[in-house]
Amino acid sequence: MFSLWEKQSFLETDVIVIGAGITGLSAAATLKEQSPELKVTVLERGILPTGASTKNAGFACFGSVSELLNDVETLGAEGMTSLVEKRWDGLQKTCQRLGRSMIDIQVKSGYELIFDEQSEAVDKVGSINELLRDFFQEDVFKLANEKISPFGFGKTHHLIENHLEGQLDTGKLISALWKYCAEIGVQIHTGCEVREIHEESSTVRIACKDAEFSAKKVAVCTNAFTNKLLGKELEVAPGRGIVMSIIPDNELKFQGTFHYEEGYYYFRDYYGKLLFGGGRNLALEEETTTDFGINQKIKEKLVADLDSIILPNQSYKIEMEWTGIMAFGKTKAPIVEKISDRIAIGVRLGGMGVAIGSLVGEEVAEMILKHGLI
Ligand SMILES: Cc1cc2nc3c(=O)[nH]c(=O)nc-3n(C[C@H](O)[C@H](O)[C@H](O)COP(=O)(O)OP(=O)(O)OC[C@H]3O[C@@H](n4cnc5c(N)ncnc54)[C@H](O)[C@@H]3O)c2cc1C
Known part of the structure; x- marks a missing residue:
């Protein structure tokens, strides 16, 4: 049983974001940055975020040559370059928002190991560089076979280096984003697994085990767990x-x-x-x-x-x-869309969500703000 005060200050809010991974926290941050008057609440089922954002390897990457060749096949050349641009912009956004030292980002180069003597990836380094040149204004990838022996790798025939790729501390990233959200007034509740979402004419009711929240709009940022929550068959497969x-x-x-x-x-x-x-x-x-x-x-x-x-x-x-x-889905492009008047989703971040997460969060937040709260 809740008091009047608890109801007014905690349970009734303007926008609820479900999921406190990089996407959900970035969505909440964008909502508050762009509309500071809004009451924004994040509901996270775990004590800590319990999906991918605090479990990953902390690669600040935007794709190896063989991955990008695969993206050209599934998304076309333009789709691939647009995805790379979003990943890059997402990383820059995260760095600007939190500060590079707060997430311990270090750019020490990324490398793809190739085990076959003949390799399409090695042959196509030039054509991938060409596709990315407009955006980066320089060659991103180059062969670095001279480093195989000093690195001590076995079985490796070729090494393709990307001098722009970096690494970061995933724990520091999420904890800095969490702190930033709290500082700008986002309320974050952990241990709040959303079990049901009821959309009514002027509000959305969100049922958790121990509390019911209401909001005018909802951003669902539950990535691999989205179908379970929404009871839908979106093309979002866990991996x-x-x-x-x-x-x-x-x-x-x-x-x-x-x-x-x-x-x-x-x-x-x-x-x-x-x-x-x-x-x-x-x-x-x-x-x-x-x-x-x-x-x-x-x-x-x-x-x-x-x-x-x-x-x-x-x-x-x-x-x-x-x-x-x-x-994951058939392509590596995330899904950002309105699924009803009051609910938008930003999900399916694949294996490079550290890079693109802040941008997907921003896109879902802007989708919510664009249509107003009424
Ligand atoms: C092992 C591994 C290694 C990876 N390595 C990298 C890497 O090096 N570089 C890179 O860019 N990416 C990497 N990724 C991918 C990246 O971590 C993800 O793409 C990204 O973190 C997804 O963020 P998200 O916020 O969309 O989802 P998540 O981080 O999964 O967040 C979703 C949140 O929603 C919560 N939630 C779910 N259902 C509910 C509910 N009903 N109620 C309330 N809360 C709910 C979950 O608990 C979770 O915290 C890796 C992922 C893994 C698993």
């Missing part, structure tokens, strides 16, 4: 990803972010440690799940790759392992 934190016995021979097999595998240095994950493509059906759990088959493959590709003939200890849940 589980694993990350392991590894302590090598000796100093790492490389620094930066690294990908292989179209980004299905990813590793980076983190203050002397190695973060390594991926392998979802080994068991796509099993990994199409919202359950947080470790697939032993994938873990075994990661350990085999550690021993043969990343740290051959080196000893190490696996310190921690965890999983997070991403959301």
